[in-house]
Amino acid sequence: MEVTARAPGKIILAGEHAVVHGCTAVASSIDLYTSVSLRLRSEGEDTIKLQLNDIGLDFSWPVGRIKEVLSHLGSPFSSTPTSCSLETVKSLAALVDEKSFPDSKIGLASGVYAFLWLYTSILGFKPATVVVSSELPVGAGLGSSAAYCVALSAALLALSDSVKLDVSQKGWFTFKAEAELVNKWAFEGEKIIHGRPSGVDNSVSTFGNVIKFKSGVMTRIDSNMPLRMLITNTKVGRDTKALVANVSARKSRHPDAMSSMLNAIEAISDEWSTIIQSHAADDLCLSANEAKLAELMEMNQGLLFSIGVSHASIETILQTTMEYKLASKLTGAGGGGCVLTLLPTHVSGAVIDKLVEELESFGFQCFTAGIGGNG
Numbered sequence: 001m002e003v004t005a006r007a008p009g010k011i012i013l014a015g016e017h018a019v020v021h022g023c024t025a026v027a028s029s030i031d032l033y034t035s036v037s038l039r040l041r042s043e044g045e046d047t048i049k050l051q052l053n054d055i056g057l058d059f060s061w062p063v064g065r066i067k068e069v070l071s072h073l074g075s076p077f078s079s080t081p082t083s084c085s086l087e088t089v090k091s092l093a094a095l096v097d098e099k100s101f102p103d104s105k106i107g108l109a110s111g112v113y114a115f116l117w118l119y120t121s122i123l124g125f126k127p128a129t130v131v132v133s134s135e136l137p138v139g140a141g142l143g144s145s146a147a148y149c150v151a152l153s154a155a156l157l158a159l160s161d162s163v164k165l166d167v168s169q170k171g172w173f174t175f176k177a178e179a180e181l182v183n184k185w186a187f188e189g190e191k192i193i194h195g196r197p198s199g200v201d202n203s204v205s206t207f208g209n210v211i212k213f214k215s216g217v218m219t220r221i222d223s224n225m226p227l228r229m230l231i232t233n234t235k236v237g238r239d240t241k242a243l244v245a246n247v248s249a250r251k252s253r254h255p256d257a258m259s260s261m262l263n264a265i266e267a268i269s270d271e272w273s274t275i276i277q278s279h280a281a282d283d284l285c286l287s288a289n290e291a292k293l294a295e296l297m298e299m300n301q302g303l304l305f306s307i308g309v310s311h312a313s314i315e316t317i318l319q320t321t322m323e324y325k326l327a328s329k330l331t332g333a334g335g336g337g338c339v340l341t342l343l344p345t346h347v348s349g350a351v352i353d354k355l356v357e358e359l360e361s362f363g364f365q366c367f368t369a370g371i372g373g374n375g
């Protein structure tokens with residue numbers, strides 16, 4: 001039996017990092033996807049195989065070896081989403097030879113631990129081959145790990161005995177009520193990868209669209225406002241877990257100053273959601289609203305710099321887009337990764353082409369993506 005599930009990446013329009021501290025964020029899905037195909041193998045075969053196409057790595061574990069490593073748990077199999085303890089993550093590390101990862105991709109080992117936890121918790125020890133492929137750049141702030149955890153959880157749940165997900169005629173899931181379950185399992189995977197994530201990335205990847213997210217609660221934003229964003233990838237790799245920990249450490253050193261800045265970021269997110277939600281479909285209003293969003297992005301970026309998550313590469317992009325009078329901000333964890341530039345409707349294609357050429361001359365990679373599609 002074989003099933004394929006896919007889930008989109010995301011951009012955070014406002015509120016990254018602050019969302020980890022209970023403040024509001026506004027995020028949107030983008031039309032770049034991660035797909036997971038899962039084929040159960042016949043009973044005679046006794047291995048679980050994982051093929052990560054985009055980083056060119058394959059893993060194959062005899063089921064008995066996985067059982068041995070997880071023997072302290074009995075079986076991790078669970079019909080409800082369960083957290084992986086630190087002790088179990090350490091045990092799972094025995095199954096993954098970190099030397100098999102290229103140096104720049106060593107952080108991805110935690111994605112393999114997440115695979116092993118989700119797999120054994122949802123499907124037990126059934127032999128299978130799992131193939132992962134993605135259109136998303138890895139570790140660039142576009143939610144590649146969340147899309148991986150969501151697509152993986154959906155594929156596993158589809159073949160589990162305890163849960164039956166609805167499958168549309170196209171072969172993709174129509175999640176309905178089960179979406180919440182997919183989202184919860186994906187969050188458990190994200191915790192293994194990122195330590196203390198807010199849950200915004202897996203929520204937007206599961207449910208799609210534009211969402212507002214605060215303290216684990218997601219609200220869908222229905223907006224008539226067309227949003228055009230240029231996404232520029234600095235190609236500077238970074239570690240979300242470390243950046244989130246650095247912000248927390250700065251907050252414990254400067255609690256009052258940091259709380260004020262995180263609250264200011266929340267006010268920006270709230271205003272973002274009010275503007276795009278109340279947008280009426282007439283042109284005058286559009287340019288006024290675009291100008292307000294541009295200012296909010298500039299303020300958000302200034303605060304992200306102040307809480308310590310910008311990077312020289314991000315600042316280079318900001319300087320360049322500023323020369324074109326365009327507003328930009330980092331998206332996701334920062335420290336490298338991707339930058340969003342708002343492209344108001346009055347900006348011509350020729351101007352955008354010139355900007356892209358200039359940004360790419362620094363070695364950055366520019367692209368646009370559809371915003372707010374299905375999860």
Ligand code: MEV
Pocket residue numbers: 012015016017018019020141143194196197198199200201240244332333
């Ligand atoms: C990462 O995409 C967004 C952060 O706010 C972390 C999180 O929300 O878990 C930096």
